[in-house]
Amino acid sequence: MIVGKVVGNVWATRKEEALNGLKLLVIKPMDYYREVDLQTFVAVDRVGAGIGETVLVVQGSSARKAVGKVEAPVDATVVGIIDEVEINNDIEGWKGGRYGAHSKNI
Secondary structure: OEEEEEEEEEOOOOOOHHHOOOEEEEEEEOOOOOOOOOOOEEEEEOOOOOOOOEEEEEEOHHHHHHHOOOOOOOOEEEEEEOOEEEEEOOOOOOOOOOOOEEEEEO
């Protein structure tokens, strides 16, 4: 699963028939351990998420199953809206721990 931020919407008047009726969102993955810029991707929305919300995304066969269309050309599906993420950066073996334990309210 991936934690990401909804940064946009996708509208497509022409698309594969299996995608009709599905809301498409642009997702920016979030990495709480490294300061890296991860590539955005498009995901089907199953929970009514909106721009600016932090979401939980599944990919691959889980994404198609969440949509209920196993044969649909779907790579990623938003399956949850996240209220809070708690990260402990002091875990042994992690070498970048600047912040220690903290919660991030979304």
